[in-house]
Amino acid sequence: MPETTYIEAITQAMAEEMARDERVFLIGEDVGVYGGAFKTSYGLIDKFGPERVIDTPISEIAIIGAASGAAIMGMRPIAEMQFIDFITCGYDMLVNFAAVNRYLFGRACPMVVRGPAGGGTHGGPYHSLNPEAMFMNRPGLKIVAPATAYDAKGLLKAAVRDDDPVLYIEHKYLYRRIKEDLPAEDYIVPLGKAAVRRKGKDLTIITWGAMLYVALDAANELAADGVDAEVIDLRSIIPFDEEAILESVAKTNRVIILHEAPLTGGAGAEFAARIAEKAFDYLDAPIKRVAALDVPTPYSPPLEAFALPDKAKVLKAARELLAY
DSSP: OOEEEHHHHHHHHHHHHHHHOTTEEEEETTOSSSOOTTSTTTTHHHHHOTTTEEEOOSOHHHHHHHHHHHHHTTOEEEEEOSSGGGGGGGHHHIIIIITTHHHHHSOOOOOEEEEEEOSSSOOOTTSOOOOHHHHTTSTTOEEEOOOSHHHHHHHHHHHHHSSSOEEEEEEGGGTTTOEEEOOSSOOOOOTTOOEEEEOOSSEEEEEOTTHHHHHHHHHHHHHHTTOOEEEEEOOEEESOOHHHHHHHHHHHSOEEEEEEEESTTOHHHHHHHHHHHHSGGGOSSOOEEEEEOSSOOOSSHHHHHHHSOOHHHHHHHHHHHHHO
16 A cells, blocks of 8 residues: 555544444545545545435534434444534533443443544644543543554554544644555554554653654654663553553653643643652652743744743653753
């Protein structure tokens, strides 16, 4: 198969799952005739028709509500948020219905809510959200954040086949920047399994989504100084691969947790707490978190760059840990 972009991998995953299972359908704003705001669903309405690629009014709670109802009746909907920021409009339906439906009624709610997240594209405070921490504290939801085209496809296919609601966070900065050759055969990436993107022995960097590339750039620069950094791409935020995290920390004894969302209350705090509880004896230095400033994402490009984590901030944290 020729080189596939991150966004094409998402389109392929939806098309293949819709062809494989007639219960799968796509619902969202402009997903049909227009092909999606970023063209993630381009061409799907021609293949599957308007009954399976459904354009909706601008109402995220209606989109998620319709998807939730369809899911508990045996369908497998993919609900698109035009920007993931506006998932907050459907927060009640996700956390008070979809997440708890299996517990309350014993009935699966197999649905995916996906949408473009993250900064770096000068989208400002309404179009740059990284919402993972907002949903981590609600058992029943699963959360994934692919960083590669391979994972974008494999995680989405796995999410569609899962019997629980999955929040699929796709980073729009990666849409057309990341490309790779994908297998021609069907595959999935299992939920809850991290990937070691770079092996090392001196320092662990734990991350996900677009920050993977910041971590790898920093690790390569550290290598020039003789520092061997390991980079863990979590891929799944809930459930997360605790074994991979603890195994890496036990080997390197120093850890940075890197995420794009603001620092306070971010997902990294949970991973830091888990390391402190279960791997404290292995640590030779405090756990470091590198994240965005606690501000709404600025629209101004230089202010946005100042607010978001970058290679220089990761290198600073790494050198502080190494010198501790």
